Amino acid sequence: MNSARWFAVVFTIFFAVLIQPIFLARLNLPGATIDLIVVLVCAWAILKGPIVGATTGFLAGLFIDLVPPTEPVLGLNSLALSVVGFSVGMLGVKPSKSFFRPLLVVAFASVVLILLRATLISIFVSPIAFSRIFELLITQAIYSSLLAVFVIPLITWLDRKLGPTLRSDELRI
Amino acid sequence: MRDNGRVRAVLAVLLLVSLTLTILDIRSGDGALLKTVRSISANLIAPIQQGLFNAVNPVRIFFSDYSELIDARQRARELEAQNVELLEKLKTSDDARRRASELDALLDIAGSGSYRLVPAQVIGIGPRQDFSWTITIDAGSNDGITSNMTVLNGEGLIGRTSTVTQTTATVILLIDKSSRVGARISGRGELGFASGQDLPGQIEFELFDAIAKIEVNDVLLTWGSEDGQPFAGGVPIGRVSSVESKPGLLTKSAVIEPFVDFSKLDLVGVVVDSPRVDPRPIVGPTPEAALPSETETE
Numbered sequence: 001m002n003s004a005r006w007f008a009v010v011f012t013i014f015f016a017v018l019i020q021p022i023f024l025a026r027l028n029l030p031g032a033t034i035d036l037i038v039v040l041v042c043a044w045a046i047l048k049g050p051i052v053g054a055t056t057g058f059l060a061g062l063f064i065d066l067v068p069p070t071e072p073v074l075g076l077n078s079l080a081l082s083v084v085g086f087s088v089g090m091l092g093v094k095p096s097k098s099f100f101r102p103l104l105v106v107a108f109a110s111v112v113l114i115l116l117r118a119t120l121i122s123i124f125v126s127p128i129a130f131s132r133i134f135e136l137l138i139t140q141a142i143y144s145s146l147l148a149v150f151v152i153p154l155i156t157w158l159d160r161k162l163g164p165t166l167r168s169d170e171l172r173i
Numbered sequence: 174m175r176d177n178g179r180v181r182a183v184l185a186v187l188l189l190v191s192l193t194l195t196i197l198d199i200r201s202g203d204g205a206l207l208k209t210v211r212s213i214s215a216n217l218i219a220p221i222q223q224g225l226f227n228a229v230n231p232v233r234i235f236f237s238d239y240s241e242l243i244d245a246r247q248r249a250r251e252l253e254a255q256n257v258e259l260l261e262k263l264k265t266s267d268d269a270r271r272r273a274s275e276l277d278a279l280l281d282i283a284g285s286g287s288y289r290l291v292p293a294q295v296i297g298i299g300p301r302q303d304f305s306w307t308i309t310i311d312a313g314s315n316d317g318i319t320s321n322m323t324v325l326n327g328e329g330l331i332g333r334t335s336t337v338t339q340t341t342a343t344v345i346l347l348i349d350k351s352s353r354v355g356a357r358i359s360g361r362g363e364l365g366f367a368s369g370q371d372l373p374g375q376i377e378f379e380l381f382d383a384i385a386k387i388e389v390n391d392v393l394l395t396w397g398s399e400d401g402q403p404f405a406g407g408v409p410i411g412r413v414s415s416v417e418s419k420p421g422l423l424t425k426s427a428v429i430e431p432f433v434d435f436s437k438l439d440l441v442g443v444v445v446d447s448p449r450v451d452p453r454p455i456v457g458p459t460p461e462a463a464l465p466s467e468t469e470t471e
Contacts, residue, residue: 018218021297021309022226026233028436033300051183058187066214067222068336069299069307069343074211075194082187114302121304124195126350128304129371136302 005162009044009056012155016040017063021070031139037064038113039147041085042106043155050089057085073124080116084109095152102152103145110144111137212336219338223311226296290325290442291316296341298438304371306332306346310441313340321403323395323444329409329432330354330395331441342443347410348373348435354404358413359392361385367393367410367429373436376411376429383425389413393429405444 016036024034037060045053061078064070070077088109095102114136122128201208293316297309312318314337324331324344332346345352352369356378365380378393391413397406411431418425 018222018225019229021299022222023229023233025298025300026295027236032302033298035300035302050180054184054187058191061191066211067218068215068338068341069297069309070303070305073195074198075191075196079188079191079195082184082191086184117302118304124199132372140302 002163005048005159008158008162009052010059012040012044012158013037013056013060014063017060017067021067029139029143030135032114032136032143034143034147035110035113035140036147036151038081038084038110039106039144039151040155041081042088042109043148043152045085045089046091046093046095046102046105046152047155047159048089049092050086053085053087053089054082055085057081057083073121076117076120076124080113080120083116084113087112095156103148106148106152107141107145110140114140212338215336215341215343216338219313219341222309223296223340226311289444289446291318291445292440292442293342294440295438305351306349306369306371306373306435307335308344308346308438309341310344310443311341312443313338313342315339316443317445318342318443323403323405323408324441325408325444326433326438326441328434329411330404331433331435331438333403334443344441346435347431347433348376354410355396355398356393356410357396358387359394359409361387361391363387364396365424374430376431378413378427378429380425380427383418383423385425387413387416387425387427389415 020033020036024036027034041053041057041060044056058078058081061075061081064077064081065074088105091105093101093105114133118128118130118133291312293310293312295308296311299305299307310324318334318337320334320337320342322334324334330347332344332349332352334342335345336343346369347354347367348369348371350369350371354367355364356367357364363380363382363385365378367376367378370377380387393410393412395404395406395408395410398404409432411429411433413427414430416425416427
């Protein structure tokens with residue numbers, strides 16, 4: 001990873017965290033709010049592997065916690081998103097080989113993220129009523145995979161613009 | 174093998190840092206270091222967020238207008254029918270006029286206890302999968318807003334402010350699980366606590382008195398805190414949609430339907446100065462007064 005690429009990661013994530021409450025949350029769609037952040041984290045993880053995935057997730061979580069209006073306990077979003085970024089990076093799907101598999105991975109990862117977050121909030125903050133979570137999960141999966149159709153090619157294009165990929169970028173265990 | 178170790182180490186470090194932050198934040202309580210960090214970052218980000226909001230809002234309005242276009246035709250038909258009905262009513266308005274003058278007199282009394290509001294626009298909404306209900310408004314400490322102030326709109330109580338920057342403020346909504354408001358039933362005066370349930374159209378009201386009378390459609394008002402913070406007195410909250418009475422329990426509870434439609438928040442007011450005279454529950458809005466459009470179309 002060269003510094004230009006890290007800059008691109010930080011910039012895209014920061015943009016997503018800012019635009020989410022202002023635009024996406026106000027579209028008033030049923031169920032979950034369209035989560036551009038998790039889709040971006042997944043896109044970078046798919047392209048660049050677990051280290052980048054986990055770091056991107058961590059940064060995204062920090063930004064989320066520090067940008068109003070969210071006021072959760074600091075660190076919980078970082079924890080959940082770095083786990084998701086890491087796991088997606090470990091799967092090693094290639095968007096160049098299959099169109100649908102990355103979308104499936106993103107949908108699955110965003111659903112896991114909600115469950116992870118709910119569990120963490122239940123443990124550290126206050127118990128959550130899991131009764132309505134099903135609606136959130138279904139809508140989140142749909143929105144995230146639809147969003148990934150655009151986001152993954154965009155990030156792939158951006159990544160190519162930023163120079164050749166080193167083998168060490170895509171380390172997997 | 175060295176590479177495998179590196180991947181694991183990165184993950185381990187990130188998770189440890191996250192957990193440390195979490196524990197620090199939980200342990201530090203109010204007014205501690207992390208709160209300061211959050212307030213500084215919020216202050217830095219506020220102008221960017223506001224600029225972005227101004228740039229993006231026309232696009233959002235276009236999208237929501239488009240989706241509302243479908244409803245608009247139906248709405249026009251309803252309004253036409255309503256119009257005919259209202260014209261009928263106008264012809265028999267002598268008696269209504271007398272009642273209106275009486276109401277005016279009442280409103281004068283209510284007006285003496287009116288709130289001083291700072292109007293503000295909602296610029297950001299927290300994601301629903303965060304399991305908390307918060308919004309950002311475009312008024313902050315420059316406009317005289319501090320944390321723990323009442324936020325309301327024309328329909329009723331919305332919530333209270335929490336983090337405040339110079340130009341924006343975060344509002345914790347009434348329906349958030351952490352919200353708990355002292356409330357009384359209008360006209361009856363029975364007291365209790367209304368608390369959020371994380372559901373957009375539902376609040377739980379717990380009465381102190383297990384044998385108190387409470388009926389469906391009773392209106393709930395805030396009873397007000399000391400100095401009007403966090404909650405000013407006499408703000409309509411919602412009306413009772415069902416009453417639950419569990420024998421053997423010391424308290425009685427009711428499900429409240431809030432007057433405010435939390436999915437369509439736009440213009441809100443922040444109470445910067447509480448009324449000197451608490452508006453008595455009897456001059457507070459009745460269900461008809463608080464929900465004019467609904468009762469007329471029914």
